[in-house]
Amino acid sequence: MKNDIDIDISLPCHTGYLRMIGKIGEKVAHEIDCPEEVRETLSSQLAVVLTEGLVNAIKHANSTNPDKDIHVRINVSNKVLVVRIYDNGVGFDLDAVPLPCFTSGEMEEKGRGIFILKSLMDTVNYTRSDGGNILEMRKKLA
DSSP states (O other): OOOOOOEEEEEEOOOOGHHHHHHHHHHHHHOOOOHHHHHHHHHHHHHHHHHHHHHHHIIISTTOOOOOEEEOOOOOOETTEEEEEEEEEOOOOOGGGGGOTTTTSSSSSSTHHHHHHHSSEEEEEEEEEEEEEEEEEEEEEO
């Protein structure tokens, strides 16, 4: 694996930064030493995971205080990709989020983002820490 990667970003609580964070995810994936087909898939997945996680933080966690920044940390080391998104919201129980309904022909909004995150990453956890919350997502690269 190439040198370890550790990126730490603070973003305003605004959807105007979603494309930028997705592009950062794509660029990080392209720096990881792995087969090209894995790198391309990881590039798309990381862009989706970052934008979905950020949308949830903007829409739900920081909606009561949009002046607060959202903190994003991307780390790659020991063949593991870790994405952490820090917010200042009241938090929620990740396990209580229902699966979206697939029977109506259209996937409903509620629970869709969490479903996507869990589908693309190996582990997804949401914990309370220091007056805020951390959405932590991990993916093994080996």
